Amino acid sequence: MELLERPRGWPGVLLGRPASDGETGLEAAERAGAWRAWRTALREHGPEGVIRTVEASGLRGRGGAGFPTGAKWRACREADGRGRYVVANGVEADPSAQLDRALMERDPHAVVEGTALAAYAVGAGEAIICVRAGYVRAFERLSAAVRAAEEAGLIGANALGSGVDVHLDVRAVSGSFMLGEETVLLRSLEGKRAQPDQRPPYPAQRGLWGEPTVVNNVETLAAVPWIVERGAEAYGRIGAKQAPGTTLVQLTGAVRHPGILEVPLGTRLEAVVDAGGGGAGRLKALLVGGPSGGFVPADALETRFAFGALAEAGAIMGSGTILALDERACIVDLATLMTRFLATEACGKTIPCRIGTKRLAEIGERFTGGRPRPRDPELLGDLAADVRDGALCALELTAINPLVSGMRYFEQEFEDHILRSACPAGVCRPLRVAAGAAH
């Protein structure tokens, strides 16, 4: 997917350096600014300094949940364990997203350096960068970057002569949507079935092989060198106050120029859409956050792209994708599609997830199929609340988003389906037939 041109005035933290396409050599990367932060950190800051800087920067995890990165690192550093691990999640669980791939392919050294910094900060001797098995080029470039850094003595045993051992490994992981969940990724690395575990204990206390582990998204880690090099304050000046910095966004669907761009947190959704050339046709809604994201209607585009604001609007940061929908899209159909995808991808460990999400999808299917039961709208709300409150992992927590946010903003469209067996967008075809056949 194409990278969009950054609008004037938007800072470039993640995609700021020139692309290293076709050129993964360490020298070129260092010319562009890579590994400077690493040298400084080892020479001047020390682990405590790095953690303090990251804490002060206000960086929050870009994997979707937005947990403060500094706090996570500190918890891991302070936890008891025989060893510690850092796991960089570059699996990009959302199959429709390509953001992490773009990042890893474009600037593998930022990811590797960020991972090394995290390992150094928490005192982990070993760090694993997990890449989706299909991302061959990203895998190759990351591996090459790690190899080059090792050969140059930047990382590995006694890195830069500092007496610190930091071993990095790049691993191709194949799997499902569930790998976006940190405990699932850890179990997968352990060779077990990809199923989440109850938190707490958080991986920072008991993670890979039962030892304290930091799991960060590659995007989170790629921002760390920038922060360490330029300081927490510089990062804090970017984007929203509560959660500063930038994040990658993938804009697809009914926009003129679909693509990936780096957006400061707190930007209005309107501005994000404009960066993609504006809507092609009349914009109806945005699906923000991937399959488990929520719908934001076209008249709420002043919503800011930030953790809190999106949660309030019923959406999530999620995988960072924004799917723009014009009037040809049926919200009921799309919400059902998303829920069905999640129900299929669920690992099947818990009851609310295995059966609950399936039943949610079935309710949606009854709406689109023109055979709703009298109590279905009410049932949808009740079930969604119970699935959320009984949830084990983020999949269940967010699986209710598409249908719930759809019901919230597009009540009329749902009513058309339920009461009048009509689909205004003309997507749900069996409606009329079914309506005639049913009663």
Add this chain to the structure above:
Amino acid sequence: MTDLLPQEAAAPSLAERLLETQAPQRPLSAPTFTVEVDGRQLTGHAGQTILEVCRDAGIEVPTLCYEPKLPGFGACRMCVVEVEGEDRPPISCSRDAEPGMVVRTQTPRLRQIRKTNLELIFSDHNAYCLPPCQNKCPSHIDIPGFLKANTEGDWAESARIFKRTIPFPSILGRVCPAPCEEHCRRDEVEEAIAIRDSHRYAGDQVLKLQAEGTRAPVPFEIQPPTGKRVAVIGSGPTGMSTAYYLAIAGHDVTVFERDPAAGGMLRYGIPQYRLPKVEILEAEYQAVWDLGVKLVVNAALGRDFTLDDLQNQGYDSVCIAIGCYDTNRLGIPGEDAEKVLDGLEYLRVATLGLRYPGHEGKRVVVIGGGFTSMDCTRTSIRQGARQVTLVYRRDMKDMPAANEVHEAIEEGAVGIFQAAPTRVLADERNRVTGVEFQRMRLGEPDASGRRRPEPMPGTEFVIECDRVLLAIGQGPDLSWLERGSSGVEATKNRRLKADAVTFATGRPGVFGTGDVRVGSATVVQANAEGRRAAYAIDAYLQGQDLEQIRTRQTLAEPQPEFLSIVPFTGEVKEPRYRLKAMAPEVRNTSYVEYEIPYSQTEAMAESKRCLQCTCEAIGYCDLRRQGIEYGTVLKTLEPQQSGAFSFRSVLENRFTGENHDYIRDDSHAFILREPSRCIDCGRCAQVCKEIVGAACYDFMRTGFDTLVTTPLDMSLNTTPCVSCGRCAETCPTGALMPKPRVLEKYDVDESRCILCGICVDACPYDALRCGPDFELSHESRAEPMIDLMAISAIDRDTEISYVERERDWLARAEASGRRLDPAKLLPVLPAGLGGDGRGNGHGPGGAGGHVRPR
């Protein structure tokens, strides 16, 4: 299990140590702190989860996937609790208790989450607890159980199983409307099982044996006398059931009967041709008298004694089961005309074997659609009435006695439906000349689910007749309430006021049950009432709190409604064996029982048709227990509006949708897998992997199709299964079960035996042992093998008893003067008793010269 062990104060025995290792060990030195749970201050140890703290304090938090030997898993989400200051409720099995935590385990929100979870499970639980027939039986007879005994020709056992819930298989085999048969799932193959006729046959066989002097089978062990005295008023089906079960519980029971002989409505309301009085009624009642129940006849409540009298005479408890004998009035003009007769009065005379005066040649109109009206009709025919017309206000299919109406019509009655009387016509001497009826139209369904009849003006017609028999239902005679019965009250619609579950009236020690409590109903319902009342009275006599009984009684009579989506495609079709009846022209003049019983072959063949749709795990299924507790599946004992005996469904599953239908796997010799009952809790997988180390099971597939099963769903035989049975032990439902087995004698080809002794070592039951000359001896084992659950208990038992036996033998040998060297002859004892700790009780086995006593 512990009560199998001898009481020893000394060093813990091997068995005791084995038991201890089952429980998680926690160092007592772990620092303690205080946690508030449901307003109670509890002490927790560092490292304990919230769930463990709760369980230590006896606070029940429901779990399904929690295996005490392993860390919390978190799949079932049943153990959610609220912790103050947290948005979402954490699950208590995986959350460590922290000092100062404020926890609540039972809030409406938590109960809602748990209930939703259970409902979701049930929406994909393609299984059933009780078979539908047993569900629908008001008394929940173990129908597959007695049919199974029938197939083996074990009539006594069959009757014994029946008597666990109703004492009278033969009586019910004749008079029961068999609601069970309407719900039989054999119907999906071709035709329902003849359940009633099957227990009738078994009951009759037992009666035959009784006539030869054998005692009737008793369903439970008769308890030693308690010294408590109970007066049961009424010897109908309700009263006699109460008396029967109270007598088994060891109480001293006296039955008071108003009429000259026991039987109540069975004797005075049901005609001879349906229920022979001497051969069946009295013979079957004999089983109750045999238990020591005393009978006082010609003693009516209110007429001959009062409740005060009984309690003054020292009865610890009184049970009122006087039934319903007051026929309802029509409430129309002319009703008091001569020869408008009370149907019950008529039957009373008829069942006494007397001809009702002047019935012959008369034209009779019978009004009503129940069993009484049917008995009036058919008895009138037998008594030579010229023309018998049966009139009912609803449709034929709505009649409570719908299955009998065809037989009445065959015998010559005329049926008129959807018509209600408007007035009775009489001549100048006030004698009946006819009844005017009005046609009825069927309107909206009422609370009973039947369509309510509405009059159609202008459709009046007259049926001329000489006699009118009223059989439009009965109410109880409550005139005795006026005297010597303070505290006992009537309800608004003239029934005895007694609790639906505890049967307690307003007066301590006095209980009310049966028709007098709920209005006239069927015999099987009356029996069910009587049995349940007996349990309540027994608990009362033991000094238990009646409110606690309520919970237990409710749990004891559950009616879970589960999906029953089982396609019966592979069954061989075998139509129902029908009871033959005498020809109508013969039977309409005869009082002889008109149905011809089965032959033994027919009875066995009919019982073989049963599909045995019952869950083996019914007694220990956690899912069922919690489903009941959370009202997910239970039809409570709250009486429905239409009739007090039918139960209202509290809730239907909201989430019914796609569900799975997995194949039962019985390929393994010891473990039966029924994946349709699996709730994916993962306990078997955890236990098998973490404790046993075999890892036969895991979660397979994803999403809704996830199932805990073997790889590729293959047989356990092809996994590393060691047949330890731990998976079946931990399974909270009936998805994994110890396989019930009956081992026959095995053949041992001694000419091929190489005397390796492996069979001796391997046999868990000591069935094979070294003989005196180091040769194999083998014993047959015809009794059913005890299930795997019991193995551990048995192991420990044999261990100890074996050692004791050896010691005794040694002592005996010495006493008789035979000097033996104990070191040489005693087997090597388990470690705890001074041995090598192998714990198999066999000793080294291979050494020669071991003389084993038998």
